[in-house]
Structures are given as C-alpha cells and as structure tokens.
Amino acid sequence: MKCYVHLDVDAVGTCTVCGKSVCQNCAVDVNGKLTCKSCVEKMASQPSGKATVKKEPVLALLLSLVGGLVSGLLIGLGQIYNGQVRKGIILCAINLVLEGIIVIVYVLISILTLGLGALCCLPIFAAPLLTWLYAMYDAYIMADKINKGEPVQDWLE
Secondary structure, X not given: OEOOOOOOOEOOEEOOOOOOEEOOOOEEEEOOEEEEHHHHHHHHHOOOOOOOOOOOHHHHHHHHHHHHHHOXXXXXXXXXXXXXXXXXXXXXXXXXXXXXXXXXXXXXXHHHOOOOHHHHHHHHHHHXXXXXXXXXXXXXXXXXXXXXXXXXXXXXX
C-alpha cells in the first residue's frame, strides 16, 4: 500500500479521519490518532467543537447485511461506506456472477434429469451466502481498522 500523496512511498497507516493511506512524512499524531496533514489543516480551520467523522463498524456491517437482504447485488455497501469503492463493486460483481452460474447450472441439471438431479446442486447455493458473509465481516473489520489508523487497502490498488 502506497501513500496517497507520495505514490512511490509505502504507507505506515491510514488516516483516522478520511481513511487515506499515509506515509511517515504525511502522518501526524493528533491525540494518539494517526491523521494526514490535509485533515489536520481542515481540523485547524474548523471550530473547536466540531467532531471528526469516524467509521461505524456496526453500520458498515448492517449496510452489507441490508444490501444483501434487499438485493443480492448490493452486498458491497459496507465497503463503499468505508471508502473501499472498488472492493464493494467487485464483491457485488462476484455475487452477481455466482448467482448467474447457479441459475444456469440449476436449470440445466433440472431439465436434463427431470428435476431429480437438481437436488445435488443445492450446496452450490452456499457460494453467494459465503460471499455475503465475507462482505459483512470485511466491512466491520475494515471500519474498525480505519478508526484505529491501521493501513487498509482497496482491491486492485
């Protein structure tokens, strides 16, 4: 993972305010929390009573849960909330492909075996469920890491 400012320098953590990856030169310790210089400048210009925005791990988990319940296509909402848009879109795409494969395989085997062979395909329904469970787990863990200032990386970076 590289710093969002210095693209050739490894990041030492993630800003607890905006979630961007920062290197040693861009990292500032604010009350024991890792913060990037641009967020420190924004905080300095804000009235002192204004609180910084944090990621809520439970909300990230619930977004993935509700997104999966409402539509199997929206399981990446928790990742998008955490600022990991690529990861959220990839999880949604993976889930869509898995659901498409399941429908095709299930229908073909049902037709070819007059419905009896479709019973053997029931375990493949676990694939989208496992993807959904992973999305919920990942959304919670990544929101917690962002709040702690630990480095997090979006997929395909």
